[in-house]
Amino acid sequence: MRTVIGLEVHAQLLTKTKLFCSCSAAYFGAPPNAHTCPVCLGMPGALPVLNERAVEYALKAALALHCEIPARSVFARKNYFYPDLPKGYQISQYEEPLALRGYLELPTGKRVRIRRLHLEEDAGKLLHRPEGYSLVDLNRAGVPLIEIVSEPDLSSPEEARLYMEELRRVLRYLGVCSGDMEEGSLRCDANVSVSPDERLGTKTEIKNMNSFRAIEEALKFEVARQRALVEKGHPIEQATLTWNEALGRTELMRSKEEAEDYRYFPEPDLVPLQIDDAWRERVKRSLPELPAQKRARWMQEYKLPEYDISVLTDERSVAEYFESVVGLYPHPKDVSNWMMSEILRLLKESQTMEIALKPEHFARVLEMVSSGQINRTVAKDVIAESFKTGKAPDEIVRARGLSQISDEQALAEIVAKVLAENPKAVADFQSGKEAAIGFLQGQVMKATGGKADPKKTREMLLQRLRAT
Amino acid sequence: MITREDVLHIAKLARLQLSEEQIALFQEQLGKILGYFQELEKLDTSSVPPMTHVLDLSNVLRPDEPRPSLSVEEALRNAPRSREGYFEVPRIVEKT
Numbered sequence: 001m002r003t004v005i006g007l008e009v010h011a012q013l014l015t016k017t018k019l020f021c022s023c024s025a026a027y028f029g030a031p032p033n034a035h036t037c038p039v040c041l042g043m044p045g046a047l048p049v050l051n052e053r054a055v056e057y058a059l060k061a062a063l064a065l066h067c068e069i070p071a072r073s074v075f076a077r078k079n080y081f082y083p084d085l086p087k088g089y090q091i092s093q094y095e096e097p098l099a100l101r102g103y104l105e106l107p108t109g110k111r112v113r114i115r116r117l118h119l120e121e122d123a124g125k126l127l128h129r130p131e132g133y134s135l136v137d138l139n140r141a142g143v144p145l146i147e148i149v150s151e152p153d154l155s156s157p158e159e160a161r162l163y164m165e166e167l168r169r170v171l172r173y174l175g176v177c178s179g180d181m182e183e184g185s186l187r188c189d190a191n192v193s194v195s196p197d198e199r200l201g202t203k204t205e206i207k208n209m210n211s212f213r214a215i216e217e218a219l220k221f222e223v224a225r226q227r228a229l230v231e232k233g234h235p236i237e238q239a240t241l242t243w244n245e246a247l248g249r250t251e252l253m254r255s256k257e258e259a260e261d262y263r264y265f266p267e268p269d270l271v272p273l274q275i276d277d278a279w280r281e282r283v284k285r286s287l288p289e290l291p292a293q294k295r296a297r298w299m300q301e302y303k304l305p306e307y308d309i310s311v312l313t314d315e316r317s318v319a320e321y322f323e324s325v326v327g328l329y330p331h332p333k334d335v336s337n338w339m340m341s342e343i344l345r346l347l348k349e350s351q352t353m354e355i356a357l358k359p360e361h362f363a364r365v366l367e368m369v370s371s372g373q374i375n376r377t378v379a380k381d382v383i384a385e386s387f388k389t390g391k392a393p394d395e396i397v398r399a400r401g402l403s404q405i406s407d408e409q410a411l412a413e414i415v416a417k418v419l420a421e422n423p424k425a426v427a428d429f430q431s432g433k434e435a436a437i438g439f440l441q442g443q444v445m446k447a448t449g450g451k452a453d454p455k456k457t458r459e460m461l462l463q464r465l466r467a468t
Numbered sequence: 469m470i471t472r473e474d475v476l477h478i479a480k481l482a483r484l485q486l487s488e489e490q491i492a493l494f495q496e497q498l499g500k501i502l503g504y505f506q507e508l509e510k511l512d513t514s515s516v517p518p519m520t521h522v523l524d525l526s527n528v529l530r531p532d533e534p535r536p537s538l539s540v541e542e543a544l545r546n547a548p549r550s551r552e553g554y555f556e557v558p559r560i561v562e563k564t
Contacts, residue, residue, distance in 0.1 A: 015532050022535035032553040036543045053532035074520050081483055083557045126560060135554035138543075261481060266520035274526040 001230065003223050004193050004200060005160050006115075006152035009167060010145050011177040012122065012185040013057045018142035019121045020048030020091065020270075027139035028183055040142035042086030047269050054119060054144040055273065057176040058098055059283045061146055062117045064170050064290055067102030069275050073118070075267040080260060083136050084123040092120035092147075094264040098273070104150075104170065105292045106162050107310060113151040120145050146177075152191065152200070157219035161212050164188055169291045173316045181211050188215055193236070194226040201226070202236040206250055208243045218243035222250050294319060302332035311340055318344070321355050328363035331370075338366060342380060346387045357387040364393045372454030373397075375445050401451075411444075411452060415460050418443045429465050437461055470499040 018025050021039035038046035062069060076094035097118035103111045124141035128134050148167065154160045168186055171177040178185045188209055195201035206222055209215045221243075226236055240259075241250040289297070291313055298309045313319045318339075325335050343362070347355050365382050368374045374382065374397060381400075382393050418440060419426055425443075428436040437458065444457045475495045479486050486494065537543075540553050549556040 017532050017534050022530070022533065023537045024534045031540065033540050033543045033555070034553075035537045037537050041538075041543060049528060049530045051532050052529040055529065072526070079481075081481075083555070083560060127554070128560065132559045133551075134557050134560045135551060136557055137554055261477075263481070268521065271521050271523060271525040271528050 001194050001196055001227050002198070003155055003157075004152045004195070004203075005154040005157070005219060006191045007150045007154065007160060007163060008189045008191070009148045009150075009164070010122075010187045011061070011148065011171055011179075013054050013144040013146060013176055014178060015051055015053045015057065015144055017051055019051050019054050019119065019144035020142055023142065025143045027137075027143060030139050032135075032137040033139060035139040036141070040086075040138060042088070048091060048267075050270060050273070051144060055098075055275075056283065057144075057174075058117065058119050058146045059275065059280070060174045060176055060287060061148070061171060062099030062102065063280070063284050064174055064287055065099075065102035065104055065114050065117065065148070067099035067114060067117055069099050069280050070096065071274060071276070072096060073098045073273045073275070075119075075270040075273075076264045077267050078120075079263045082123070083134065084126050084138075084141065086124070086138060086141065090121060090123065091267055091270070092264075093118035095266075096272075098275075104163065104167055106159070106166050107292075107295065108159075108162065110153075110159070112153045112163050115149045115151050117146055117148045120147055152193075152203075157216045157223060160190065160219055161216045164212060164215055166291065169314065173288055173290055184210070190215070190219060190222075192219060192222050192226065194223060194230055196230060201230070202238050204236065204238065204250075205240045206243055207240065207253065208245075210245070214243055214245055217248065218250060221248065225250065288316065302326070302336075304332055304336055308333075308336045308340065311344070312336060317353065318347075318355070321359060324359035325363050325366075328360055329366045331366070334366060334370070335362075338362075338383075342383050343387075346384060350387070355387075356390065357383065358390070361386045361393050368393065368397070372441070372445060372452075372457075374451070375449070378449065378451075408456075411456060411460060414444055414447050414452065415457065415464060418447060419461075419464060426465065437465070470495050470502060474498070 012025075015025055017023060018035075018040055021037050023035045023037050023040055024030075025035075027035060039048055059069065073093055074096040075091055077089040078092045078094070079089040081088060097116045099117040100115070102114035102117070104114060105111050122140050122143040122145050124136055124138040126134050126136055150163065154163055168177075168179040168181075171186070172179045180186065181188075190206045190209065191203045192206065193201035193203040204222065204226070206218050209218045222241065229236055238256040240253045242253045243249075244251050294313045295309050298304055298313065299306075302309075304312075312322050321343075322335060322339060325339075326332050329335060343355060343357065346357070350356060362383065365374075365379050365386070368382075369376060369379045378397075382396050385391065385396050386393055422440060422443060425436045425439050429440070440461050441454065441457055444452050444461070445454070472491060472495055475486070475491050475498065478498075479491075479494075544550040544553070544555065547555045
């Protein structure tokens with residue numbers, strides 16, 4: 001049985017103001033209705049004016065998704081009655097959207113085609129009270145959104161999730177959307193159908209999937225439900241469904257007969273938008289290296305395992321941090337190991353977005369480890385402290401007495417003790433296995449908590465081993 | 469021609485309740501309007517691009533700089549009912 005899924009994603013753009021008025025778009029946590037004006041309240045005679053940055057951000061997303069940008073796009077009114085939309089229509093784009101025919105490449109290498117990408121305004125928020133009324137907050141009404149519609153190219157719930165994760169990654173790399181699904185900054189509806197042959201089956205639409213997990217679970221449920229029907233020879237009814245997270249099932253929201261009639265028509269209050277080659281090229285040049293490009297380059301340049309690459313390129317700031325450190329300490333796998341074990345843990349604990357440890361400090365710690373100046377346990381402490389305080393590793397090592405022991409007599413005593421305790425390694429060395437010196441050096445490091453001067457230790461060991 | 473069902477559908481979309489007399493009146497009037505458009509359809513417009521706007525303008529944009537919004541009191545002033553800074557509306561169950 002073949003599964004066919006297409007996704008419709010709404011992403012809030014990180015502009016300061018709304019799409020068609022100068023009210024703040026930072027609605028999250030604001031007192032209700034504190035960010036409204038005649039335009040977003042839908043007062044008669046108020047006229048919308050398009051936000052330039054919203055166009056810029058939408059173009060960035062469209063070009064990052066390899067879309068064609070028609071020379072002209074037009075806004076349209078989508079009419080419906082609901083109290084979250086005081087004008088009685090949503091300003092969107094319909095027949096002439098901002099962008100068409102692109103694709104998103106998944107980490108698996110599969111290209112999922114993008115049908116269209118357009119600009120539109122968000123609606124307000126409703127609170128339903130059990131006492132029998134609803135409350136309306138219009139702070140979110142008019143916040144800029146891009147709607148990104150994929151072709152039905154996804155063939156499983158897992159792949160739909162991969163698509164959504166990659167799309168979020170791209171939007172975050174571009175800095176055009178926070179990608180926060182819990183807060184509703186990134187939302188997703190899905191069209192799903194199953195069929196026993198190559199023909200497309202009747203599709204249902206699922207709404208209200210507010211996390212990656214919800215997307216996967218809802219689609220799994222719906223695919224299983226449709227398959228069971230098809231196997232029994234029952235027809236699939238075209239319908240809009242909503243995902244009930246608590247009960248773990250899709251539920252009927254409206255049937256085909258109740259489908260909306262939006263009566264789209266061109267928005268007379270807004271003039272067409274024209275994107276010329278110069279504008280498009282300027283935005284194209286401003287695009288950062290995107291996740292798929294970065295993954296491919298890292299594979300070539302750093303020869304890292306796929307897993308390391310996927311973890312370290314997930315967030316642009318983490319990826320860029322990795323590259324600064326590798327620039328200073330050119331051992332990619334070493335840096336990757338330390339980042340995945342220590343740095344990402346500390347980053348998570350710090351509950352911030354920025355890695356507080358300076359790249360040069362991190363690189364310095366790795367140098368100290370590789371030269372044997374400190375051991376790995378000490379290095380973890382030094383990294384944690386430098387992360388917290390911003391102090392230079394050398395300073396921390398000095399202040400905490402972690403610096404290497406170069407006092408001849410103290411070191412001589414430890415070396416003597418190590419030699420006495422490891423007769424086998426001594427014998428190995430003397431029978432010609434020079435590599436045994438490494439083991440003995442390690443033992444000295446261990447005995448001193450990483451504080452022995454590696455160069456001196458080696459010299460001293462050689463001297464003693466040759467003397468006996 | 470506009471049927472009685474067309475009138476009722478349009479009335480429903482516009483959230484209007486029409487009397488029997490009004491249904492008949494609008495059926496006739498809307499039918500006439502459609503008739504005018506049928507006249508226009510006689511013209512060959514295949515080489516004329518659709519006009520979405522009367523002005524020959526494009527790209528009217530504003531910078532992304534916040535300006536003060538209305539106060540909550542002002543925003544709610546025209547509302548028949550409000551509560552705790554919100555507009556209050558009759559119970560709404562699900563968007564249909």
